[in-house]
Amino acid sequence: xxxxxxxxxxxxxxxxxxxxxxxxxxxxxxxxxxxxxxxxxxxxxxxxxxxxxxxxxxxxxxxxxxxxxxxxxxxxxxxxxxxxxxxxxxxxxxxxxxxxxxxxxxxxxxxxxxxxxxxxxxxxxxxxxxxxxxxxxxxxxxxxxxxxxxxxxxxxxxxxxxxxxxxxxxxxxxxxxxxxxxxxxxxxxxxxxxxxxxxxxxxxxxxxxxxxxxxxxxxxxxxxxxxxxxxxxxxxxxxxxxxxxxxxxxxxxxxxxxxxxxxxxxxxxxxxxxxxxxxxxxxxxxxxxxxxxxxxxxxxxxxxxxxxxxxxxxxxxxxxxxxxxxxxxxxxxxxxxxxxxxxxxxxxxxxxxxxxxxxxxxx
Numbered sequence: 001x002x003x004x005x006x007x008x009x010x011x012x013x014x015x016x017x018x019x020x021x022x023x024x025x026x027x028x029x030x031x032x033x034x035x036x037x038x039x040x041x042x043x044x045x046x047x048x049x050x051x052x053x054x055x056x057x058x059x060x061x062x063x064x065x066x067x068x069x070x071x072x073x074x075x076x077x078x079x080x081x082x083x084x085x086x087x088x089x090x091x092x093x094x095x096x097x098x099x100x101x102x103x104x105x106x107x108x109x110x111x112x113x114x115x116x117x118x119x120x121x122x123x124x125x126x127x128x129x130x131x132x133x134x135x136x137x138x139x140x141x142x143x144x145x146x147x148x149x150x151x152x153x154x155x156x157x158x159x160x161x162x163x164x165x166x167x168x169x170x171x172x173x174x175x176x177x178x179x180x181x182x183x184x185x186x187x188x189x190x191x192x193x194x195x196x197x198x199x200x201x202x203x204x205x206x207x208x209x210x211x212x213x214x215x216x217x218x219x220x221x222x223x224x225x226x227x228x229x230x231x232x233x234x235x236x237x238x239x240x241x242x243x244x245x246x247x248x249x250x251x252x253x254x255x256x257x258x259x260x261x262x263x264x265x266x267x268x269x270x271x272x273x274x275x276x277x278x279x280x281x282x283x284x285x286x287x288x289x290x291x292x293x294x295x296x297x298x299x300x301x302x303x304x305x306x307x308x309x310x311x312x313x314x315x316x317x318x319x320x321x322x323x324x325x326x327x328x329x330x331x332x333x334x335x336x337x338x339x340x341x342x343x344x345x346x347x348x349x350x351x352x353x354x355x356x357x358x359x360x361x362x363x
Contacts, residue, residue, distance in 0.1 A: 023135060023346035025362065026318035027189050029281040030341050031271065032235040033264055034120065034361030036113060036163065037301060038287050040104070040255055040312040043084070043327070044097040046076020047254055051298060057250035064251055080258055083265035084314065092283075092316030098291060101329035104311045106289060107355065111308030113242070116288030116334065117169050118142075121235075123338030123354025131167070135164075138171045143338040145175035146350055147233050156232040160222040162239030164211045170235075180221050181237075194224045202294040206261070212239045217258065219263045222313050223270060228329055236267065248299050282317025282344050284361075286334055313337070313358070319344055321363045332358060 007185045041048060047068040055061050070076050078085045088094060096104035108115040108125035118130045121142035148157040157177050159170055164182025172179050180186065185202060186195035198220045206344055207214040216239045222236045237259050244252035264285065271277035290310035291301040301308035311334055335355035342349040 004056055015056070016315045024344045026280060027282045027344040027346075029271075029277050030233045030345065031267065031281060031283045032233075032281065032337075032341070033267070033285040034117070034235075034237045035241050035257070035260060035285075035287045036237070036239045037245055037289060037291055038260075039291055039298075039307075040310055042077075042080060042254070042257060043094070043312050044099070045073040045076060046070070046078075046080045048250075048298075050295065051250045052254075054250065054295060057295065059249075059251060062252060068254055080254065081261045083261045083268075085160055086263070087268070088285075088316045089324045091322050092314060092320055093326055094312070094314040095326050095332050095358070096309065096310075097325060097327070098313030100327040101297060102326050102332075103330065104313055104332045104334075106309040106311055107335045109303060109309070111303055111305065112287045113163070113288050114165060114169060116311075117166075117237070120286060120288065120334045120337050121169065123349065124335050133165060133169045135251055137168050137173055141351065142170055142175070143231060143341055143349070144170055144177055144235060148175060148177050149216050150302045151183060153232050156230075158225055158229065158231045158233070159235040159237070160218050160225065161235075161237035162212050162215050162218045163237065164213075166237060167294065180218075180263060182211060186221060186224070192224060192228060194220065198224070212243050215240045215263065219266070223266065224309065226267075226270055226274070226277075230274075238263070242288075244345075245299055250298075279318050282319060282341075284313070284315045284317075284337060284341065286313045286337060287311050288334075315340075315358075315361050317344070319363055320361045323360065326360065 009362055051057050052059060052064050052069060066080050095102055106116055108119050108127055110127060110131055110273045114133045115130045118138060118140060119125050122140040143158050147153040160181040161181040166181040167179045169241050170177055170179050185199040198217060202217045240256040241253055244256055268283055271281050289301050290307050293307055297305050313332060333355060336358045339349040339354045340357040340361055343362055
């Protein structure tokens with residue numbers, strides 16, 4: 001196994017040397033973002049009429065209507081995700097509106113978080129080994145780890161996540177990639193005032209879940225890392241939408257979805273204001289799994305929920321044509337992300353098991 005891994009790394013390094021001479025893409029930096037458990041239905045149709053005013057799923061009847069409700073689903077989705085539909089829909093691409101036969105799915109059949117993130121980051125499903133959310137080190141090498149072993153990206157790959165299992169998914173023990181997740185704080189002797197403040201606040205404001213911090217802290221650490229460390233590859237994994245859904249809180253689910261849209265807008269604006277990143281960065285956003293469509297199954301996902309593997313993808317960057325909402329029929333998957341990232345960087349993905357790239361994302 002070790003010999004195979006070293007061989008793949010050698011091939012990756014050789015590949016980088018060859019491609020650096022003939023690189024045709026403008027992308028030099030990659031920002032990966034995931035929501036946890038956000039449905040394609042809300043992304044493409046806005047707030048769900050079945051759930052938005054159900055007093056069993058919201059705290060106060062009518063409280064969401066002025067903010068999120070319109071008879072027109074196009075207006076509803078713009079109310080819920082203003083950045084996505086004002087910017088990415090005009091300058092990038094969105095996949096997964098099943099109303100057009102534009103299908104995006106997990107290739108894994110588990111339909112919960114660890115298998116979904118493994119697929120997203122490694123390029124393939126591994127249902128025989130990745131079949132729980134337990135804290136075990138991922139045996140698969142992720143795209144982040146492969147990049148971190150290449151001279152051009154070494155030490156320039158970072159991850160920030162709300163869920164405390166991500167150090168295991170990214171396998172910090174083997175990969176050496178710094179992952180700030182769960183209730184981790186920023187560490188070091190040169191902490192900025194922002195990092196010191198966020199460290200203190202995170203320890204004072206615990207949030208409602210044991211293994212998932214509030215996304216505001218993940219966002220604050222990630223933004224400060226962009227300014228302080230200038231990573232070439234950054235992964236930000238938000239978590240609130242899934243946890244509020246499991247708690248049966250549709251109001252909080254929607255509010256967190258909109259807040260995450262704002263966080264991503266903040267990330268993008270920060271990148272576009274920095275010469276290292278402006279017009280040289282691709283932002284690719286997706287989700288680990290789907291969830292059900294009834295009042296009860298919406299709270300859940302997994303193999304017993306028929307819609308649990310329905311996902312979505314989107315991208316914006318200098319090499320991605322402005323296709324907006326993609327309406328052609330076809331099948332896409334989260335497994336396609338890894339090779340897509342590499343081709344955007346002008347590289348060949350070193351693991352032959354990985355799914356093909358999303359060719360439409362690369363002009």
